Amino acid sequence: xxxxxxxxxxxxxxxxxxxxxxxxxxxxxxxxxxxxxxxxxxxxxxxxxxxxxxxxxxxxxxxxxxxxxxxxxxxxxxxxxxxxxxxxxxxxxxxxxxxxxxxxxxxxxxxxxxxxxxxxxxxxxxxxxxxxxxxxxxxxxxxxxxxxxxxxxxxxxxxxxxxxxxxxxxxxxxxxxxxxxxxxxxxxxxxx
Numbered sequence: 001x002x003x004x005x006x007x008x009x010x011x012x013x014x015x016x017x018x019x020x021x022x023x024x025x026x027x028x029x030x031x032x033x034x035x036x037x038x039x040x041x042x043x044x045x046x047x048x049x050x051x052x053x054x055x056x057x058x059x060x061x062x063x064x065x066x067x068x069x070x071x072x073x074x075x076x077x078x079x080x081x082x083x084x085x086x087x088x089x090x091x092x093x094x095x096x097x098x099x100x101x102x103x104x105x106x107x108x109x110x111x112x113x114x115x116x117x118x119x120x121x122x123x124x125x126x127x128x129x130x131x132x133x134x135x136x137x138x139x140x141x142x143x144x145x146x147x148x149x150x151x152x153x154x155x156x157x158x159x160x161x162x163x164x165x166x167x168x169x170x171x172x173x174x175x176x177x178x179x180x181x182x183x184x185x186x187x188x189x190x191x192x
Contacts, residue, residue, distance in 0.1 A: 010035050014043055023051035023120060024096070024106065039109045046102040052095040053120045055088075057111040062086040067102030071095070142188060144170060 010031055017028040025046040032040050040058075046069070062071070068081035073094045080086060080096075088094050090110065096102070144150060149167050 019045070023053050023118065024104075025050060027106075033111075038111065039107065041108075042106045044102075044104045044106050046096055046098045046104060049097045050095045051120055052093055053118055054093040055090050055108070055118055057090060058108040059090050059110050060086075060088040061107040061109065062088070063105040063107075065103040065105060067098055067100045069096055069098035069100070069102055072097065139185070139188060140171065146188075 012030055014028055014030060017030055019026040019028050021027075022044070024044045025048070026044070028043045030041045030043065043065075046067070062080070062085065064080050064082055064084045064086075066082050068079070071078050071080050071086055071088075071094060073088065073092055078086065080102075096104075141150075144167050147170065149163060149170060
């Protein structure tokens with residue numbers, strides 16, 4: 001694959017580009033390193049959580065065209081929705097969890113996107129990336145249990161379904177999915 005840094009103008013219609021499966025969902029790679037070595041652009045349709053990964057040489061810029069969800073990067077998670085721009089520096093591990101189908105323009109700069117530049121995290125790396133989120137979920141579960149919102153192992157399906165709805169309302173009302181972990185620890189130590 002010869003990289004091109006020419007000065008030719010590239011014009012493509014997104015509808016003419018075939019989607020391929022990628023760690024970021026179904027992706028239409030509008031331009032690639034074959035077109036221009038320094039940058040590339042794609043449109044990703046994200047229907048399920050993406051695979052945790054990072055890029056060794058390229059920074060990524062996301063512009064959310066539709067949908068909403070969360071992007072997780074190490075110890076930070078951000079709510080994203082239509083109109084949001086996300087800048088991900090190179091070598092920052094990240095993945096997206098959509099709350100509904102998302103369509104995102106992905107612009108790669110410094111170096112055009114190439115599969116060899118994309119490093120998919122292994123199980124050991126995922127433990128490092130996910131550990132803060134696992135801790136958050138454990139803290140949320142503890143707080144929910146203290147408020148009488150734990151599941152009943154011997155409860156019937158409808159009862160647990162009702163508890164799940166109450167848990168979701170509680171999490172939403174208290175904005176528990178955006179409180180820093182340190183705040184959770186304080187809340188739980190005060191409650192003890």
